[in-house]
Amino acid sequence: MNSTVWKNTLCLAFSTLLLASVAVTVQAREATEIQWDDLMPANFSYKTLREQIDFSQYDLSSLSDDDPEAQRLYSDMTQVLANAPVVDALGGANIKLAGFVVPLEMDGDSVYSFLLVPYYGACIHTPPPPSNQIVFVQTQGGYEMGPMDEPVYVSGTLMIEAQQSELGSSGYTLYAGRIDPYL
Amino acid sequence: MNWIRLALASLWNRRTTALLTLGMVALSLSLLLTVDRVREDTRASFSNTLSGTDLIVGGRTGSLNLLLYSVFRIGNATNNISWESYSDLRRNSAVDWTVPLSLGDSHRGYRVIGTTTDYFDHYQYGRKQALSFQSGQPFDDVYDVVLGAEVAEVLDYQLGDDLVVAHGLGTTSFENHDDKPFTVVGILEATGTPVDRSLHVPLEGITAMHVDWQQGVKLPGFEISADEAREMDLTPDSVTAVLVGMKSRVQTFSFQRLINQYRAEPLSAIIPGATLQELWQLIGIAENALIAVSFMVVVTGLLGMVTVILAGLNERRREMAILRALGARPGHILGLLMLESGLYGVAGLLAGLLLHWGVIALASIWVQGTYGIQLTLALPSPTLLLVLAGFVGLAFLVGLLPGWKAYRQSLSDGLTATT
Numbered sequence: 001m002n003s004t005v006w007k008n009t010l011c012l013a014f015s016t017l018l019l020a021s022v023a024v025t026v027q028a029r030e031a032t033e034i035q036w037d038d039l040m041p042a043n044f045s046y047k048t049l050r051e052q053i054d055f056s057q058y059d060l061s062s063l064s065d066d067d068p069e070a071q072r073l074y075s076d077m078t079q080v081l082a083n084a085p086v087v088d089a090l091g092g093a094n095i096k097l098a099g100f101v102v103p104l105e106m107d108g109d110s111v112y113s114f115l116l117v118p119y120y121g122a123c124i125h126t127p128p129p130p131s132n133q134i135v136f137v138q139t140q141g142g143y144e145m146g147p148m149d150e151p152v153y154v155s156g157t158l159m160i161e162a163q164q165s166e167l168g169s170s171g172y173t174l175y176a177g178r179i180d181p182y183l
Numbered sequence: 184m185n186w187i188r189l190a191l192a193s194l195w196n197r198r199t200t201a202l203l204t205l206g207m208v209a210l211s212l213s214l215l216l217t218v219d220r221v222r223e224d225t226r227a228s229f230s231n232t233l234s235g236t237d238l239i240v241g242g243r244t245g246s247l248n249l250l251l252y253s254v255f256r257i258g259n260a261t262n263n264i265s266w267e268s269y270s271d272l273r274r275n276s277a278v279d280w281t282v283p284l285s286l287g288d289s290h291r292g293y294r295v296i297g298t299t300t301d302y303f304d305h306y307q308y309g310r311k312q313a314l315s316f317q318s319g320q321p322f323d324d325v326y327d328v329v330l331g332a333e334v335a336e337v338l339d340y341q342l343g344d345d346l347v348v349a350h351g352l353g354t355t356s357f358e359n360h361d362d363k364p365f366t367v368v369g370i371l372e373a374t375g376t377p378v379d380r381s382l383h384v385p386l387e388g389i390t391a392m393h394v395d396w397q398q399g400v401k402l403p404g405f406e407i408s409a410d411e412a413r414e415m416d417l418t419p420d421s422v423t424a425v426l427v428g429m430k431s432r433v434q435t436f437s438f439q440r441l442i443n444q445y446r447a448e449p450l451s452a453i454i455p456g457a458t459l460q461e462l463w464q465l466i467g468i469a470e471n472a473l474i475a476v477s478f479m480v481v482v483t484g485l486l487g488m489v490t491v492i493l494a495g496l497n498e499r500r501r502e503m504a505i506l507r508a509l510g511a512r513p514g515h516i517l518g519l520l521m522l523e524s525g526l527y528g529v530a531g532l533l534a535g536l537l538l539h540w541g542v543i544a545l546a547s548i549w550v551q552g553t554y555g556i557q558l559t560l561a562l563p564s565p566t567l568l569l570v571l572a573g574f575v576g577l578a579f580l581v582g583l584l585p586g587w588k589a590y591r592q593s594l595s596d597g598l599t600a601t602t
Contacts, residue, residue: 071446082277082437103456104432105234107310108227114456115432128436136432148460171433 031096031155031177036118039132039172041087052080084130086172091160097135097174098153098182101145110142116174120149135172143179151182186515190522193502197495201527204491208531209538211484212574215477216539219567220558222470226463228556229255232376233455235307237435238427240264240272240442243449247465250458253284253424255555256294256377259352260286263421268448272425277438279430280305283422285389288360289352293334295382297389297419303329305428308376318342319369322385325413328365329383332373333552340367348384348392360392363409377555387417427452481574485581488527492520492585496592503593517590521582528578532571 053076063070099116106112116135128134137154146152156176194201233254241249242262251257273281282305285297296302300321303314319342322329330340340346344367350358365384373379391412407415429435435454442452503516511519540560547558563571 068446075441078437078441082434102454103460104237104454105310106230106456106459108223108230111456112310115435117436128440131431131433131437134433134436145460147464148457171431 031094033096034090036097036099036133039087039090039135040130041085041132044085044132049077049080053077081130084132086132086160088160090158090172093158094156095158095174096153096155098151099135100151101148103145103148107142109144111139111145112142113138114143114145116154120151131171135174137174137176139176139179143176146181153180153182155179186519186522187526189506190519190526193499193519194523194526196502200491200495204488204527205531205534207487208484208527208578209534211480212532212535212571213539213542214480215474216535216563216567217542218473218477219563220539220543220561221556222474223564224558225556228375229459229462231309233307233426234309234311235305235428236426236455237429237432238439238442238452239424239455240427240450240452241424243451246451246453246458247462249424249451249453250455250462252286253426254377254455256286256381260423262449263423264425264450265421265448266419268445268450269422269425271447272427272442275438275441277429277431277434278427280428282306282426283386284424284426285386285419285421286423287352288348288350288389288392290334290346290348290382291338293331293338293380293382294352295328295348295384295389297384297386297422299386302383306378306426308374308378312374314374314378315372317370317372319367322368322383322388324366324368325385325387325391325417326363326365326409327368327385327388329369329371330367331371331379331381331383333379334382335367335370340370342367342370346382348382362406363388363392363412375557380555386419386422390417390419391415484531485528485574485578488524488531488578489581489584492524492582493588496585496589499589500592500596503589504596507593507596513590513593516593517583517586520586520589521579524582524585525575525579528575531578532575 053073058069058073063073097116099118100120101111102115102117103111104113104115114137116137117129118133119129135154135158137156154174154176155178156174159173159175161171161173239249239253241253242260242264244261248258248261252260269281269283272278280301282298282301284302286294288295288297303321307313317332317335319329328346334340345364346367347359347361347364350360365388371378391409394412394415394417395407427438429438439452439454442450506516506519507513543558543560550556550558562568
């Protein structure tokens with residue numbers, strides 16, 4: 001073959017390779033944006049919660065707020081919420097989720113791991129979100145966090161990891177690829 | 184013509200003024216560098232102190248207060264946690280490990296911490312680094328003590344030495360527990376955290392020391408000897424704070440809620456990372472004010488330098504005339520003055536850096552001992568380096584002002600100056 005044909009073939013091959021690699025990277029980077037509701041299984045409702053607690057031991061009609069019985073019931077309910085079911089289909093998914101950062105491991109201004117929650121103040125006074133509305137995030141190297149009341153978009157691979165708790169429940173862990181401010 | 188040599192020679196001719204101007208620029212820059220370094224190192228020191236702990240529990244108090252007194256040994260506890268509450272907490276199925284801490288005593292200004300051997304197993308600092316021993320081992324007997332690296336070094340203690348713990352947290356105390364001396368059985372490796380400035384004794388040791396104390400004072404005629412105390416039940420009545428590790432991190436919030444709403448006793452639980460972030464947001468305002476002031480000082484230094492050069496131009500008309508006579512064009516005069524101004528900037532930066540490092544080197548020992556913050560000798564952060572590069576560029580640019588004036592003067596003066 002003469003040199004022009006060679007050149008054309010080479011050009012074509014190269015551009016195909018380029019396009020293919022771009023397509024692959026674009027696909028790899030494209031994370032599905034999910035909402036916090038997507039982290040809760042469809043059947044996770046107040047009704048299923050009720051079914052997990054043995055209400056027979058409590059006389060609900062005569063309980064007041066101060067009653068230690070009420071406290072026990074409350075802690076039973078909190079226990080159930082703390083071991084809420086997860087959506088198994090999301091395991092291994094490449095997702096993007098917006099939320100607020102509660103830092104755990106820090107080094108100066110860099111955060112190495114944090115909890116992603118749906119609202120600011122989850123660590124303060126309002127009732128905490130159930131465990132399937134909290135995501136434990138591990139960052140790749142430190143992330144320079146801004147003020148805690150500013151939400152961020154976290155993109156990465158969502159894994160479902162079995163917790164070491166006695167109830168054998170699972171929780172969401174996100175291995176973050178990128179963290180961007182939510183504007 | 185070698186312009187740099189010319190500029191330097193000209194400066195040397197006016198060396199007193201030049202040195203003072205240089206000093207002014209250097210001082211202003213070293214202020215900015217030092218303020219930034221102290222800010223960075225303070226944050227690093229605080230975050231490096233604790234790692235791997237999910238919650239800190241204490242008596243009901245402010246979250247910042249709890250963090251400061253339990254981990255950083257700054258400030259005081261408002262109340263303790265009863266042993267019953269601690270036992271209940273420990274038994275909760277969500278908890279993996281707990282480290283109880285009992286505070287309130289000291290030894291020659293260093294805080295004494297009553298704890299269990301879990302402290303040496305679970306306390307981590309930096310990036311999940313565990314404590315290790317330089318010599319000796321964790322405590323075993325009621326009257327054993329493990330020293331932090333700085334305590335052992337400054338007070339010159341070795342394994343087997345005896346020491347007496349004082350009541351209270353001051354450098355001296357008029358109430359000592361001298362009937363119950365402690366023996367050094369272990370010395371920890373240096374960590375660069377408040378652990379180095381602490382002494383660690385078993386919880387039972389704290390109880391033993393106070394067994395014959397009533398209402399905060401040792402009553403005469405009521406003494407119980409060290410050996411007698413050893414035979415007694417030394418389970419503590421209370422502890423000051425507890426470090427908690429959870430089995431599952433996503434359970435942290437619900438457990439924290441449980442403690443904050445605990446009916447039997449008013450308690451507080453904090454997430455260390457989140458509380459530290461609150462601290463930074465709080466003092467962030469003060470930090471920003473300090474940085475802004477430092478920037479203003481640098482600008483003032485730059486303006487001062489330009490003023491000095493401008494003010495001296497009148498006296499240098501003869502010098503300019505001579506240069507013109509030697510063949511320099513008015514454009515060269517402009518360039519010479521810009522170079523001079525730029526040289527002040529560069530030399531000022533170098534001198535400022537040296538001055539900054541000198542100040543840090545001198546102050547670091549005192550700061551480390553008093554506040555536990557480690558000041559490091561390092562290059563400025565990348566953002567600050569960019570700012571400094573901009574400063575040097577600006578120093579060259581502001582030379583345009585006197586340069587322009589000298590340019591016009593040299594045009595009008597011609598080859599003979601009228602001064």
